[in-house]
Amino acid sequence: MNEILDTVALVLVLIGALLCLTAAIGLLRFHDVPTRLHAATKPQVLGLILICIAIALALRAWPVVAFLVPIVMIQLATAPLSAHMVARQAYRNGTIDERSLYVDELADAGRTPPAAGG
Template sequence: MRDVLSAVLMLTGVALALVAALGLVRFPDVFSRMHAATKPSTLGLLLITVGAAVRMREGGDAVALLLVAAFQFVTGPVAAHMIGRAAYRSGAGAQAGLVVDELADVSAPPA
C-alpha cells in the first residue's frame, strides 16, 4: 500500500518535472519560461520528496526531505525572480511583446 502511494506521488512529481522542461523549450519568451521553471517543478519536487518520505522507515530522513522541499520553496522563486529581472533590465525579456508594461513607467528601477 505504501509502495503504491509512494509510486503514484513520485511518478506524478516526475511528470510535472517533465512538463516543466517542455514548457522551458516551448514557451515564447524569458518571462513565460520562468513560469514553467517555477510552478510545476516546485510542486513536482514536493511530490517526489513526499513520495520518498512515505517509504522511509526512519523519521530522521524524512526531516531532511522536508528541509529539501522547504528550501526549494524559498529558493526557486528567488532564482526565477533574478533571471526575470536580469532579462528585463538587459532588454532580453521581449518587452515589446507585452500587452501592458507598468514597469516601463518607472524609468530606472533602483537596484
C-alpha cells in the same frame, strides 16, 4: 497497509517525475522568458515536493522526513527568488516583449541606472 502506502508512494513519484519532465519540455518549447520561467519554477517545484513526500512515505522514518523538509524549504525559497532575478534582468536587457505585458510596474525603474537604486 504497507502495500497501500507503497502504491501511493509509487504514484506520487510518477506524478512528480511527470511534472519535472513537463518543466523540462516547457523550457525547450516556450519562446519567451516569462513563460520559460513559469515552466521552470511551478511544475518543477511541485514535482520535487511530490517526490519528497513519496520518499517519506516509502521509507517511513523520521530522520528521512527531517532530511527532506529542509530540501523542500530551500527549494520553495530559492525558486521564486531566482525566477524573479532572471525576469528582472531579462526586462532590463530588453529581451521581454513589453507589448505582451498587461501591467508594467518596472517601466519607471527600468529607465534609471541600477547604481542609482532603481
